[in-house]
Amino acid sequence: MNRPDVLIIDKEVLRTRHKIIALIFMLTTVFFAVYGTIEYNKGEAFRQYFSSYAFAFVALFFVVAFLSTMCFKIDLRKNRFKEEYAFGPFKWGRWKSFPKGELDYVSLFKQLYRDEEGDGSVSYHINLWYKDETYFNLYVSDYDVCLALATSLAKKLNISLYDATDPQDKKWVEL
Structure with missing residues (x-):
């Protein structure tokens, strides 16, 4: 269905x-x-x-x-x-x-992982934030997939998208 x-x-x-x-x-x-x-x-x-x-x-x-x-x-x-x-x-x-009208924004961020040898990997996460700084981790994948999904989700929910994939350049994305 x-x-x-x-x-x-x-x-x-x-x-x-x-x-x-x-x-x-x-x-x-x-x-x-x-x-x-x-x-x-x-x-x-x-x-x-x-x-x-x-x-x-x-x-x-x-x-x-x-x-x-x-x-x-x-x-x-x-x-x-x-x-x-x-x-x-x-x-x-x-x-x-959901609390009525309390969906705040969708965020996209990068997570670094390191193993014992010092090698690492990167994954990107999508969080849906709502009242009182509470969130759900919705999805983990590569950057392009997460960006497309986060953009689509923010548009459908009519809320903002916050891109925090670069810690030195966090920004609100125009939809």
Whole structure:
């Protein structure tokens, strides 16, 4: 159900890396479940092979974690939002109303990450700010994608866009 008055912002798209990791954990789940069942059927005590089922359960938890997605939905007509989590066809999340007329602005900023070797990476974030300096982190991606999405979001919500990607040159963007 795609309605023009509902913006859907995917926070994370399932990457190939996540699918591969989930597949590894799924195979681990199957292995430990089958191993525990075969050994249990040989007449051994269930307690002795309980750890196989425990490992299978833990691995299944990681499968769910790596295959689940989250998106942020904004209903422009009803002035509400929700964070929606999904695993396959199952979705959950509750609509919450924005404080009436209290959406302030959309911001775009750069985040630097460094690892132990000193190598780093950069990602760009979009935040939606509303009353009392409260915000939601809506999206993380590269600069061009975030700028286009932030501009579109600010226009549709009829609020300002603040570009803080350069800490020495923060500016309000003309829409």
